Amino acid sequence: MSTRIVALVGSLRSGSHNRQLAEAAVKLAPEGVEVVIQDEIADLPxxxxxxxxxxxxxxxxxxxxxxxxxxxxFLLFSPEYNGTIPAVLKNAIDWYSRPFGAGSFTGKPVAVVGTAYGQFGGVWAQDDARKAVGIAGGSVLEEVKLSVPGSVVRFAETHPADDEEVAQQLTAVLAELAKAATAEPQTV
Known part of the structure; x- marks a missing residue:
């Protein structure tokens, strides 16, 4: 049985480095893991x-x-817009959070990664996305992170899938997310 990870990309730009990072996740998904990019979030009212x-x-x-x-x-890819989460990603989180208490994220593992031009790789936005999706019911993997700084320079001529360091880190994120998705629920 395959583990299905739905990816949400918080950038709508055609040349988005976060989109390229999501494409890399599709390409680098380990055996038994399928990554599906949820493209239609741009069309949500x-x-x-x-x-x-x-x-x-x-x-x-x-x-x-x-x-x-x-x-x-779920695997969310968030750039940083004015120090926070992009509106398109926040809107998708809002739609997926309903019906209250039984939304799409409820009880499912979620990791947030991304890349941004700044020196910290969008960590503020990614932290905000973790907070929002946690409140929306997701089981946020707080320690599973990937923030790639300097995206404009780093990915000017190299796709993230072809950047050895990024590819290794992204593969590790996917493995941790798949492991969390298949783990037995813990009883308290």
């Missing part, structure tokens, strides 16, 4: 409880929830 009801639910939201509900785990 802003979350609004008035339209999150039967008969008004946007078709794109229904499709995204269906894909998300089939996930064993």
């Amino acid at each position: 802003f979350y609004n409880e008035d339209i999150d009801v039967e008969g008004k639910l946007p078709a794109v939201a229904a499709r995204l929830r269906e894909t998300a509900n089939s996930a064993d785990a």
